[in-house]
Amino acid sequence: MKNYFETAFDLLDRVYRKGAFLKIVLADLPENAENRALVTKLCYGTVEGDAKYHYQIARLTQGKPLKPHVRLILKMAMYLLSDLGRPAYATINTAVEFSKRFDKGAASGLINAVLRRFLREEMTFVYPERRYERLSVQYSYPLFAVKRLFHTYGEEAEEIIRGGEAVNAVRFAKGVNGGEYFTEQGVEFTPSPFTNLFYAEKFSRNADYEKGIYTFQSVGxxxxxxxxxxxxxxxxxxxxxxGKSVYLAEKCTSVTAAELHPHRAALIEGYAKRMGATNLTVAVKDATEDREEWHSYFDAVLCDVPCSGYGVLKENPDIKLRASERDFTSLPPLQKEILTRSSTFVKSGGVLYYSTCTLFTEENDGVIAAFLKNNPDFLVEEATSPLPHKKMKYGVQFLPHDAKAGFYFAKLRKK
Ligand SMILES: C[S@@+](CC[C@H](N)C(=O)[O-])C[C@H]1O[C@@H](n2cnc3c(N)ncnc32)[C@H](O)[C@@H]1O
Known part of the structure; x- marks a missing residue:
């Protein structure tokens, strides 16, 4: 059986070298894997602190070129030593022994030397002096995104970049008393601002999950x-x-849940079946394309568009590995196109909702501004929430450090 380090390395290697999504590779982690919880932590922690470890490695090796597996082993070991406080010599030994799997152990001496030097320096992290560069390394946040956040949010950007802790949020199905459920099960929990949503750090899936008693759904x-x-x-x-379609099926008479990718549409089918949402219909459809029978047919249309995802970095830290400034030029045109097409499916007097899980004006208020310019038959309506938020020109912006999630929401009424 593989040890925890080997298991985590094999999963992370798919994320780093093949661009796989962290959540997806972790879904392949066998139930009986050794030290499952530690493997999960190690995968998240390594990716979350990627740039921070990268910078220390460059410093400790004087910028020597390293093979990808050597760099990854060093990053994983640094996370275990510094952030998790794992026993030093056993951890170094595990990393060094594991490195012998590659190139007849050619890099094991270097790995040993770098990690021992890191220990001798008492695991001190050194950062660049300039503020934006320092924040970018310290919080492993892409530099272009740091600059954009300061431009939009001023000094608050530093808190946004630092972010909040990811929370384990459990939403109970309509009619289930979540508080009573947790109390009976002896699960520690805290309430959220929403009646059917609770934070329960140590709660993990049991047989009631398949029965649709509850689901895991982010507060955002x-x-x-x-x-x-x-x-x-x-x-x-x-x-x-x-997640949203199924919840909305509890509030609305009927929900049509459309999705571009058939394999992802199948996920909605499974979710709806598990939660007993019989009034939900799934459609495989490109949101930029027309469908005549939907013209002015819906009372409400939600466009929860693909976005750069900076509001949910704690849950998906691998977004940072793939981050590109090009997202800010490629995503808004698609988001506008989806919103414009979707607006034709709203009946007169109905509502068009727009949401993202990101923090940047270009993908949020910027899209609404461009839409309103070409669609004078839509008017902005105020939206509000019990979660802390900022009122922007058109929509509301939720930020990761005070709302536990970063997302944007706007409400437009068709005249
Ligand atoms: C932000 S996620 C939606 C999350 C979902 N609303 C939920 O709460 O569970 C965006 C989704 O849009 C899908 N998508 C991307 N481009 C699309 C398009 N042109 N038409 C329809 N769906 C698209 C993606 O595959 C992804 O599943």
Whole structure:
């Protein structure tokens, strides 16, 4: 059986070298893997602190070129030593022994030397002096994104970059008393601002999950559903994996959950079945394309568009590995196109909702501004939430450090 280090390395190697999504590779972690919880922590921690470790490695090796597996082993070991406080010599030994799997152990001496030097320096992290560069390394946040956040949010950007802790949020199905459920099970929990959502750090799936008693849904996702009014016919244009559609099916008479990718549409089917949402229909459809029978058909349409995802970096730290400034030029045109097409499916007097899980004006208020310019038959309506938020010109912006999630929401009424 593989040890924890080997298991985590094999998963992380897929993320680093093949661009796989961290959540997806972790879904392949066998139930009986050794030290499953530690493997998960090691994968998240290594990716989350990637640039911080990268910078120390460059310093400790005087910028020597390193093979990708050597760099990854060093990053993993640094996380174990510094952030997790694992026993020093056993950890170094595990990393060095593991490195012998490659190139007949050619790099094991270097790995040993770098990690021992890191220890001798009492695991001190050194950062660049200039503020934006320092924040970028310290919080492993892309430099272009640091600059953009300061431009939009001023001094608050530093807190945004530092972020909040990811929380384990459990949403109970309609009619289930979540507080009573947790109390009976002896699970520690704290309430959220939403009646059916609770934070329970140590709670993990049991048999009731498959029975649809509860689901795991982020507070951001629940907050968006909370701002959507019950109606008869609702269309969710970018719906997979289905968290919002399924929740909205509890509030609306019928929900059509559309999604571009068939394999992702299948996730909605599974989610709806598990939660017993029989009034939800799944459609495989490109949200930029027309469908004549949907013209002016829906009371409400939600566009939860693909976005750069900076509001959910704690849950998906691998976004930072793939981050590119090009997202800011490639995503807004798609987001505008989806919103514009979707607006034709809203009936007169109905509502068009727009949401993202990101923090940048270009993908949020900027998209709404461009839409309103070409669609004078839509008016902005105020949205509000019990979660802390900022009022922007058109929508509301939730920030990761005070709302536990970063996302944006706007509400537009068709005249
Ligand atoms: C932010 S996620 C949606 C999350 C979902 N609303 C939920 O709460 O579970 C965006 C989704 O849009 C899908 N998508 C991307 N481009 C699309 C398009 N042109 N048409 C429809 N869906 C699209 C992606 O595959 C992804 O599943």
């Amino acid at each position: 996702s629940v907050a968006i559903c909370d701002m959507i009014a019950p109606c008869e016919r609702l269309l969710d244009t970018c719906a997979a994996p289905g």
